[in-house]
Amino acid sequence: MIRAQLPALLVVVPLLAAPVIVLARRAALAWALALAASWSSFAIAIALFLQVRAAGVVSYAMGSWPPPWGIEYRIDALGAFVLVLVAGMGAVVAPYMRRSAAAEVPGERLYLFYAMYMLCLAGLLGIVATGDAFNLFVFLEIASLSTYVLIALGRDRRSLLAAFQYLIMGTIGATFYVIGVGLLYLMTGTLNIADMAARLPAVTETRPLVAAAAFVTVGISLKLALFPLHFWLPNAYTYAPSAVTAFLAATATKVSVYVLLRYFFTIFGASPAFAEVPFQEALLALSAIAIVTASLVAVYQPDMKRMLAYSSVAQIGYITLGIAMANRAGLTGAIVHLFNHGITKGALFLLLGGVAMRAGRASFDCLAGLGRAMPLTSFGIVIGGLSLIGIPGTAGFVSKWYLVLGAIERGEWWLAVLVVGSSLIAVAYVWRFVEAAYLQPPGPASPRPGEAPLALLVPAWLLVGACVWFGLSTSFNVGGAATAGQLLLGAR
Amino acid sequence: MSAGAVGGHYAYWVTVFLMVAGLYIVVARGNLVKKLIGLSIFQTSVYLLYIGPGKLIGGTAPIVAEGFRVYSNPLPHVLILTAIVVGVATLALGLALVVRIREAYGTIEEDEILDRDREPRGGE
Amino acid sequence: MRSYLVLRVVAKLLIPFMLLFALYVQFHGDFGPGGGFQAGVIGAAAIVFYALIFGLPAAKQLAPEWIVETMVAAGVLLYAGVGVAGILLGGNYLDYFVLDHDPVHGQHRGIFWVEAGVAITVSGVMLKIFYMFAGRRRDADEG
Numbered sequence: 001m002i003r004a005q006l007p008a009l010l011v012v013v014p015l016l017a018a019p020v021i022v023l024a025r026r027a028a029l030a031w032a033l034a035l036a037a038s039w040s041s042f043a044i045a046i047a048l049f050l051q052v053r054a055a056g057v058v059s060y061a062m063g064s065w066p067p068p069w070g071i072e073y074r075i076d077a078l079g080a081f082v083l084v085l086v087a088g089m090g091a092v093v094a095p096y097m098r099r100s101a102a103a104e105v106p107g108e109r110l111y112l113f114y115a116m117y118m119l120c121l122a123g124l125l126g127i128v129a130t131g132d133a134f135n136l137f138v139f140l141e142i143a144s145l146s147t148y149v150l151i152a153l154g155r156d157r158r159s160l161l162a163a164f165q166y167l168i169m170g171t172i173g174a175t176f177y178v179i180g181v182g183l184l185y186l187m188t189g190t191l192n193i194a195d196m197a198a199r200l201p202a203v204t205e206t207r208p209l210v211a212a213a214a215f216v217t218v219g220i221s222l223k224l225a226l227f228p229l230h231f232w233l234p235n236a237y238t239y240a241p242s243a244v245t246a247f248l249a250a251t252a253t254k255v256s257v258y259v260l261l262r263y264f265f266t267i268f269g270a271s272p273a274f275a276e277v278p279f280q281e282a283l284l285a286l287s288a289i290a291i292v293t294a295s296l297v298a299v300y301q302p303d304m305k306r307m308l309a310y311s312s313v314a315q316i317g318y319i320t321l322g323i324a325m326a327n328r329a330g331l332t333g334a335i336v337h338l339f340n341h342g343i344t345k346g347a348l349f350l351l352l353g354g355v356a357m358r359a360g361r362a363s364f365d366c367l368a369g370l371g372r373a374m375p376l377t378s379f380g381i382v383i384g385g386l387s388l389i390g391i392p393g394t395a396g397f398v399s400k401w402y403l404v405l406g407a408i409e410r411g412e413w414w415l416a417v418l419v420v421g422s423s424l425i426a427v428a429y430v431w432r433f434v435e436a437a438y439l440q441p442p443g444p445a446s447p448r449p450g451e452a453p454l455a456l457l458v459p460a461w462l463l464v465g466a467c468v469w470f471g472l473s474t475s476f477n478v479g480g481a482a483t484a485g486q487l488l489l490g491a492r
Numbered sequence: 493m494s495a496g497a498v499g500g501h502y503a504y505w506v507t508v509f510l511m512v513a514g515l516y517i518v519v520a521r522g523n524l525v526k527k528l529i530g531l532s533i534f535q536t537s538v539y540l541l542y543i544g545p546g547k548l549i550g551g552t553a554p555i556v557a558e559g560f561r562v563y564s565n566p567l568p569h570v571l572i573l574t575a576i577v578v579g580v581a582t583l584a585l586g587l588a589l590v591v592r593i594r595e596a597y598g599t600i601e602e603d604e605i606l607d608r609d610r611e612p613r614g615g616e
Numbered sequence: 617m618r619s620y621l622v623l624r625v626v627a628k629l630l631i632p633f634m635l636l637f638a639l640y641v642q643f644h645g646d647f648g649p650g651g652g653f654q655a656g657v658i659g660a661a662a663i664v665f666y667a668l669i670f671g672l673p674a675a676k677q678l679a680p681e682w683i684v685e686t687m688v689a690a691g692v693l694l695y696a697g698v699g700v701a702g703i704l705l706g707g708n709y710l711d712y713f714v715l716d717h718d719p720v721h722g723q724h725r726g727i728f729w730v731e732a733g734v735a736i737t738v739s740g741v742m743l744k745i746f747y748m749f750a751g752r753r754r755d756a757d758e759g
Contacts, residue, residue, distance in 0.1 A: 008699075008709035016696050019689035063702070064711040134571055141578045148585055157596040161605055164589045168518060168527055171582050175535055178575060179511075182542050191567075555647060577653055584745050591752060 007060035007073040007129055010044045013037050014122040018115045027110035031098050034114040038094035045087035052080040068195035074131030078484035082128045082258045085342050089250040090121045096459040097243045100353050104241040105153050113153055119146040124255050133181045133191045144170045147252060151240040159239035166232040173222025180216030183208045193266060200271035209273045216263055223256040226320055227290035230313045237309035242353025249312055250346035254338045257319055265488035283324035288418055290317030295425035303363040307429055308348055311388060315341045322403050328485060330406025335481035337399030344396060347463035348384040351377050354452025369442030373449040376457060378437045380464045385430035387467045390423045394471040503544040510537035522602040528586045535579040542568040627669040634662035642735050652731035656738025664746050672750050684743045691737025698729045
C-alpha cells in the first residue's frame with residue numbers, strides 16, 4: 001500500500017517536516033528532523049527509480065481525481081534520474097549542515113534555516129515529480145522563495161543584495177513561465193503535460209503557441225542561469241552559506257534543466273508548429289558563448305567560490321549544448337553531465353565550506369599553503385577540479401566524451417573542438433587553486449593547520465568518491481541518462 | 493489594424509501595457525522598493541491574462557444552479573488565487589530583504605549600495 | 617486628544633464586524649468569492665487595525681508572538697494532516713472522497729478542514745509579517 005503512495009510521500013515528507021521544525025524550535029531537534037526527512041526522501045527516490053525502471057512510468061492521481069482533470073504526478077525515466085540526484089544531494093548535505101550551518105547562521109534562527117531547507121527540498125522534488133504545468137509553477141516558487149531566504153542567511157551583508165537580485169530575476173522568470181503556461185492553457189484547454197502534448201497537434205492557431213514557447217524558454221532560462229540571464233548566480237553562490245551553495249549548485253539549476261527538457265521534448269516536440277522556431281540554433285550559440293566566456297571570466301576571480309560559480313555557468317553551457325544537439329549521444333551527454341556536474345560542484349563547494357569554516361573566507365589569499373594546512377581537503381578539491389576539466393577516470397570525462405560524440409555525429413567539428421578547448425581553460429582556473437594550495441607558502445590569512453571537522457569532511461569526500469566512482473563505473477549515470485534520452489527523443 | 497482588433501481585445505492591450513510597464517520599472521529604477529512595485533505590477537498583468545478569457549459571454553458564475561447552462565470557467569480563478577498568494581509571499585519576502593538591506597547599508601538605492609560595497613572596508 | 621477619541625470609538629465598533637466578516641468569507645467560499653486565504657487576510661487586517669489605533673504592545677497582548685508563530689505551523693500541519701488522513705483511510709493523498717460515508721459529504725468535510733488550515737496559516741503569516749515590520753521600526757527609532 002505504501003508503494004503506491006510513494007510519489008506523494010516523496011514530496012509530503014519534507015513538506016510536513018517544515019512546520020514540525022517550526023514548532024520544535026530547538027536547533028538540535030530541528031537538525032535531527034531535517035536529517036530524517038532528507039534521508040527518507042532519498043530512500044523514496046531510490047525506490048521510485050527502481051519502480052520506474054521496472055514499470056516504465058509511475059503515475060499518481062493526487063486527491064484521486066483522475067488525470068487530466070486532477071493533478072497528476074508522473075515520473076518517467078528522466079524524472080526518476082533527476083529525483084535520485086536531488087534527493088541524494090539533500091541526504092548528503094543534511095549531516096554536513098549541523099556544524100556548517102551552526103557556524104554561519106545565528107543560533108536563534110537555525111530552526112528557521114532548517115525549515116526553509118525542508119521547503120526547498122520539497123519544492124525541488126515536487127517540480128520533478130509533478131505532471132501538471134501549473135503545479136510545476138507552484139513548486140517552482142516554493143523552491144525559489146525558500147532559496148532566496150536561505151541565501152539571505154549568509155554571514156556577509158552582501159548576501160542580502162544577492163538574495164534580492166535573485167528574487168527579482170527569479171520572479172520575473174517564474175512569471176514568464178506562467179505567461180507561457182497560460183497561453184498554452186488557452187490554446188489546448190488542459191494543464192496536464194501529457195494531455196497537452198496529445199492535444200497540441202490539433203491546434204491550428206500557431207502564433208500563441210510560438211509565443212508560449214518563447215515565454216517558457218526565457219522564463220526557465222532565467223532559472224537555469226543560461227547566458228546572458230546568469231547574472232544572479234555568481235553573487236548568490238558566493239555569499240550564501242556554504243551548505244546552501246553546495247546544495248543549490250547541485251540541484252536548483254539541474255531541476256530547471258529538467259523542466260526545459262520536459263517542455264522541449266515532451267510538449268514542443270509534439271507539434272509541427274514549433275518546427276520553424278530556431279530553438280536549436282539559438283541554444284547552440286548561447287551555450288557556446290556561455291562555455292567560453294564564463295570559463296574565461298572564472299580564471300580572473302579573486303575568490304574561489306566566485307570562480308566556481310562562473311565555472312557553473314560554463315558547465316550549464318555544456319548541458320544546454322548537449323540539449324541543442326538533440327541527437328542520442330548529445331542528449332545522453334547533457335543528462336549525464338546534469339548528474340556528474342551536480343556531484344562534482346557539490347563536492348567542491350562542500351570542501352570549500354570546510355575551508356571557510358577554518359579560515360573565514362575562501363578567497364585565494366586564504367588558500368595559500370592549504371596543501372599543508374588541510375591536506376585531505378586540498379586533495380579533494382584537486383580531484384573535483386580534475387572532474388571539472390574532464391580528465392579520464394573522473395565523472396566529468398564521461399559527459400564530455402558523449403558531448404564530443406554528439407558533435408561528431410552531427411558533423412559539426414567546431415563543436416567538438418569547443419568542448420575540448422574549453423576544458424583547457426578549465427585547466428587554467430583549476431591550476432590557480434593548485435598553485436595557491438601547494439606551491440605557495442602559507443600567508444597571514446591562511447587557516448591554522450588542522451582539518452575541517454569530520455561532519456564536514458565525510459559528506460564532502462563521499463561526493464568526491466562518487467566523482468571517481470561514476471567516472472569509472474558508468475552503469476548508473478550513463479545507463480539512466482541513455483534511457484531518459486531515448487525516451488525523450490522517442491516522444492518527439 | 494481594424495477597429496475590432498483594437499476595441500474587441502482591449503483587455504489584452506491593458507495586460508500588455510501593465511506587463512511592459514512593470515518590467516520597465518524593474519529595469520529602469522534603482523530604488524529597491526520601486527523595483528518591487530514594478531514586479532507586482534508585472535505579476536498583476538498575468539492575473540488579467542488568465543482571468544479575461546475565463547469569462548464566457550453569457551456565462552454565469554461557476555456554481556451549479558437550476559436553469560443555467562453556460563458557466564464561466566472556474567479554473568483560471570483557482571490558478572490566479574494561487575498566483576496572487578505567490579505574489580504576496582514574494583512581495584513580503586522582498587520587503588523584508590529591503591528592510592534588512594536598509595539596516596545593513598543605510599540606503600535602499602541600488603547604485604549607492606554597490607558603491608558602498610566597492611569601497612574597501614576594514615573587515616567582513 | 618479628541619481626534620484619537622473618534623478613531624478609538626469607531627475602531628471598537630468596527631473590529632468585531634471585521635472579524636465576523638472574515639468568518640463569513642471563510643464559510644461562504646463554496647458559494648461566492650471567499651475561502652481560506654481571503655478570510656485569513658481580513659482577520660489579520662482586523663488585528664492590524666487594532667494595532668494601528670491602540671498601539672503594537674496592546675495588539676501583542678491580544679495576539680502574542682508565540683501564538684502567531686504556532687498558528688503559521690499549525691495551519692500547514694492541519695492541511696497536510698487532511699492529506700495524510702486521506703492516505704490512512706485508503707485513498708490517495710488529499711483524497712476527499714474517502715473522508716466521510718459518501719463522496720459528496722467527504723468533499724464537504726475535506727474542503728472545510730483544508731480551508732480552515734489555510735485561514736489559520738494565512739492570518740498567522742500576515743500578523744507575523746506586520747509584527748516583524750512594525751516591531752523593527754520601533755527599534756530603529758529607539759536605537
